[in-house]
Ligand SMILES: *[C@@H]1O[C@H](CO)[C@@H](O)[C@H](O)[C@H]1NC(C)=O
């Protein structure tokens with residue numbers, strides 16, 4: 001696309017001096033001799049020009065065009081999310097070629113795009129990149145917090161070119177996790193058919209305990225009917241290290257995947273960790289219909305499925321005693337594998353490849369706050 005745009009106007013310009021000499025001048029000379037010669041001349045001229053147009057651009061295009069997926073892209077990472085320094089990845093790990101990631105702000109004038117994570121510019125008042133921005137450069141707004149925990153959004157109206165978040169209707173959509181349909185049995189089905197029986201009932205891992213959260217109110221109601229093992233800040237300490245939540249949940253039948261706030265598409269690692277471990281998630285978040293955009297309907301139990309918390313508790317206890325019925329919530333797993341993108345490596349590389357995909361396109365995010373809160 002880029003290469004064609006470059007050769008197009010130059011190759012077709014009629015004032016081009018070589019074109020004038022090779023085609024037009026000979027024609028004009030013959031014109032005086034006879035009408036017959038004029039006809040021959042014009043035919044010659046047309047054939048020459050057709051050759052010129054057909055041959056020349058092809059060669060140039062051949063020299064300039066890289067495969068679309070290898071056109072070089074430079075992406076400047078403006079701040080490290082939450083100010084935590086991490087070494088930048090090599091995007092080949094994610095099958096993204098020709099991508100240069102940099103955190104060096106002196107690359108700003110050359111960068112095809114700047115990736116700006118919301119929290120630092122809003123909460124820590126980090127500077128925005130300088131204006132005016134280089135012509136075709138895009139500023140990407142990236143945020144993985146829910147609207148309830150996203151501040152000063154209205155300060156940034158009309159400033160960005162692309163959005164990147166967990167919302168499906170983002171310009172660059174990368175959720176906390178997603179299922180990939182598989183033809184053959186896979187890791188996801190194995191983890192639920194583990195030989196080790198699940199002898200624990202229901203767990204909840206909670207780091208930010210706030211009485212203002214709907215999830216805490218829900219917990220207080222549910223614990224009147226069933227025993228809940230609580231881990232994290234407010235409960236038993238969690239073992240340190242990677243993947244400990246998933247390992248812990250492998251012993252449980254159910255997991256409380258309760259989001260800190262309820263918003264469109266805001267479905268976090270809480271849900272995906274439970275599925276990874278083969279525990280059935282009991283979810284509190286957006287509507288059931290919203291979850292069903294990400295998951296088969298039987299893959300989760302929604303708190304809204306029951307008129308009361310007591311009825312929900314009775315259903316969980318029924319499943320506990322009835323393995324056949326429980327299987328209805330697990331059998332779907334045979335058809336899928338699960339992917340949880342790695343923060344933030346995969347996000348950077350996904351953004352880079354989106355910048356390439358939208359090259360030459362003008363984009364503006366006009367109503368950032370209205371969209372994100374909708
Ligand atoms: C950033 O890039 C400039 C220009 O290429 C270079 O002089 C400088 O050393 C780089 N800074 C860091 C921290 O790599």
Ligand SMILES: *[C@@H]1O[C@H](CO)[C@@H](O)[C@H](O)[C@H]1NC(C)=O
Nearest residue numbers: 148149208209210212213260
């Ligand atoms: C914990 O929740 C409170 C209330 O919603 C919120 O203000 C705060 O930012 C949260 N803290 C963290 C670390 O997420």
Ligand SMILES: *[C@@H]1O[C@H](CO)[C@@H](O)[C@H](O)[C@H]1NC(C)=O
Nearest residue numbers: 086240241242243244342343
């Ligand atoms: C956790 O994973 C990260 C990245 O994969 C790795 O760098 C780190 O060493 C791991 N930490 C532990 C405690 O295993």
Ligand SMILES: *[C@@H]1O[C@H](CO)[C@@H](O)[C@H](O)[C@H]1NC(C)=O
Nearest residue numbers: 136158159160161362363364
């Ligand atoms: C990016 O957005 C800004 C502000 O809306 C706009 O001025 C600029 O033309 C946009 N650039 C591109 C490449 O879309």
